[in-house]
Amino acid sequence: MSIIATNFKILRKIKNVSQEVAxxxxxIPRSRFASYEEGRAEPPYVMLVKIANYYQVxxxxxxxxxxxxxxxxxxxxxxxxxFLFPILVDRKGxxxxxxxxxxxxxGYLNGYADPEFIENLPVMTxxxxxxxxxxxxxxxxxxxxxxxxxxxxxxxxxxxxxxIKDGKTYVLLTKDEGIVYKRVYSKVFRGAGALExxxxxxxxxxxxxxxxDILEVWEYVCLLRTKDVKPxxxxxxSMIGFLRQMKVEVKKETND
Numbered sequence: 001m002s003i004i005a006t007n008f009k010i011l012r013k014i015k016n017v018s019q020e021v022a023x024x025x026x027x028i029p030r031s032r033f034a035s036y037e038e039g040r041a042e043p044p045y046v047m048l049v050k051i052a053n054y055y056q057v058x059x060x061x062x063x064x065x066x067x068x069x070x071x072x073x074x075x076x077x078x079x080x081x082x083f084l085f086p087i088l089v090d091r092k093g094x095x096x097x098x099x100x101x102x103x104x105x106x107g108y109l110n111g112y113a114d115p116e117f118i119e120n121l122p123v124m125t126x127x128x129x130x131x132x133x134x135x136x137x138x139x140x141x142x143x144x145x146x147x148x149x150x151x152x153x154x155x156x157x158x159x160x161x162x163x164i165k166d167g168k169t170y171v172l173l174t175k176d177e178g179i180v181y182k183r184v185y186s187k188v189f190r191g192a193g194a195l196e197x198x199x200x201x202x203x204x205x206x207x208x209x210x211x212x213d214i215l216e217v218w219e220y221v222c223l224l225r226t227k228d229v230k231p232x233x234x235x236x237x238s239m240i241g242f243l244r245q246m247k248v249e250v251k252k253e254t255n256d
Contacts, residue, residue: 003066005039010067011055012037026050058113065113096123097130097154100179102138109178112216126154126222133157135218137171137179143199144169144181150226153181155218161186161211164195172197173216174209 012022023033028047035041036051043051052059098121100108111117124136139151147153155171158164164186171181172195182197187208194208 002039002042004042004063005037007062007065007067008037008051011057015055022054026054066116096125097134097136098122099124099136099152100138102140102150105138105140105179109173109175109215112173130156130221134221136224137181137218139181143201143204144183145200147181147223148227152224152226153218154221154224156221158217158219161195161214161217164217169220171218171220172209172214175213175215176209 012019015022017025019033019037020030023030026033026047032041036043048059048062052062055062098118100121104111104121107117126134134154134156136152136154139147139153140149142148153169153171158170164170164184166185167183169181170184171179172184173179180197183200185196185198187194187196194210195214196206196208198206
C-alpha cells in the first residue's frame, strides 16, 4: 500500500468517521473513496486539495509524510490547518526544540514535512519559558550581523503570512533558496504580491519572494552564538547596527 493511501486511512481514523461519511462530505462515491484508501487509484490534484482541506493537513505533508510513524497525539494543531510536527518532550513535559545542524540544512527543504527526518534531528531546550512551536536554524554567510556563519537562530513558527510584522527578522524556508534568515517586509498585503527580504548587511540587495514559494516562516526569538567574537567585529558600526536591531535610538554626537 502506498504512503498516500496509508495516510488517508490514518487521517480518517483520527477524524473518527466512516468511509461512507467521508465520501459523502467530499461529494464522491464511496467506492471511489475506498479506492484511494486501498491504493487502487490515486486522486487527481483537485480531489487531493479537497482531501487535504477535509483532513486539515498540508498537501506536502499528505504526499511525503508517513503518518504511521507519527503519534496522532503529537500532531500539533495550528489555526485552521494541521501541520505534522513530531513533538518531543522532556520528563517535565516541556517541548524540546529541534536543531537543524548545518550539515542537515540542505536536506531540510526535502525533509521539513517528513516526521522521520524531524525526529532524527538533535534537540535542545531554552533556559526560559516559550509558548508555541520553536525550532533552531543555522546561519550561513554574513548578511545578517551580528549573526555569523555557525550561529543559530531560534524561531517561533508563524501560522499565517498575515502575522508577519514589517521590519522584524524571520527564518524562511523557500522553494528556491531553502533556509534563509532575513528582515521581512510584507509587501504582499499592499498590492505588490510578494514579501520583500532585506539583509542588515548593506552589501546585499533586497529581493522579493512570492507567497506560493514560501513553505515555512519562523519568527526570531533569540540568537545562539557558537564562536567567540573577533576584535574586528567590535566596532562602532557593528554596535550601532546591533542597537538599532534592538530598537535602541542612536543619536550622533554633535559639537556645539
